[in-house]
Amino acid sequence: MLQIQLDRNSVNVNSLPNQCPVCKSKISAIQTSVHSKTRSNCIEIAYCCPNEECLSLFIARYETLKPTPTSINGFCTLIECVPNSLGKPDIVEEVAELSPLFCEIFTESYQAEALGMEQICGIGYRKALEFLIKDFCIYEHPAEETKIKEKALAKCINEYIDDSRIKQCSYRAAWLGNDEAHYVRKWTDKDINDLKILIKLSVLWIQSHLLTASYSSSMSRT
Numbered sequence: 001m002l003q004i005q006l007d008r009n010s011v012n013v014n015s016l017p018n019q020c021p022v023c024k025s026k027i028s029a030i031q032t033s034v035h036s037k038t039r040s041n042c043i044e045i046a047y048c049c050p051n052e053e054c055l056s057l058f059i060a061r062y063e064t065l066k067p068t069p070t071s072i073n074g075f076c077t078l079i080e081c082v083p084n085s086l087g088k089p090d091i092v093e094e095v096a097e098l099s100p101l102f103c104e105i106f107t108e109s110y111q112a113e114a115l116g117m118e119q120i121c122g123i124g125y126r127k128a129l130e131f132l133i134k135d136f137c138i139y140e141h142p143a144e145e146t147k148i149k150e151k152a153l154a155k156c157i158n159e160y161i162d163d164s165r166i167k168q169c170s171y172r173a174a175w176l177g178n179d180e181a182h183y184v185r186k187w188t189d190k191d192i193n194d195l196k197i198l199i200k201l202s203v204l205w206i207q208s209h210l211l212t213a214s215y216s217s218s219m220s221r222t
């Protein structure tokens with residue numbers, strides 16, 4: 001058990017905030033003098049993140065589970081720290097450059113999922129996959145850009161992707177992505193986590209393909 005000093009009172013708490021909710025760094029939060037007893041069983045304390053690239057103020061909410069008239073001196077549990085930023089997924093540089101819209105749509109889907117919007121984030125991931133694959137196909141076959149944009153995703157994978165690793169993973173991601181859009185699931189033993197793994201694999205194989213092509217052309221034998 002730990003004790004926090006608030007003016008003339010002290011509060012017993014189960015833990016101090018150890019992660020900044022804004023930058024997500026592990027921190028020893030700096031307590032400010034600002035605090036408020038917002039309800040009989042709830043205390044809010046303002047902290048500052050010591051990470052020099054962040055320095056954000058945030059609020060730690062503590063509650064006593066059974067409110068009593070003396071709850072400010074009771075044992076308080078850390079409930080949450082706010083504002084809780086949604087964060088961004090890590091997307092490798094080569095793919096971020098290849099398809100900025102994939103990054104944008106994938107990030108929005110990731111944040112929708114973080115907010116608990118489980119019914120719509122899957123269709124977002126499916127849309128992100130389409131931009132990733134079509135932008136990759138256009139990069140590899142620039143003369144076919146108009147056709148690629150108009151074709152169904154599965155046809156693009158079939159006709160324009162030669163790399164078998166990208167092909168296998170993106171096909172399967174597309175199948176699971178369709179399950180996120182339709183009333184009846186075909187792949188009942190798979191879920192959105194499998195879809196995310198297959199998109200991640202597609203991204204990694206595309207990165208590997210692009211880097212290999214880049215080094216092959218910049219270091220060709222004379």
Ligand SMILES: [Zn+2]
Pocket residue numbers: 020021022023024025049050051054055056
């Ligand atoms: Zn921070």
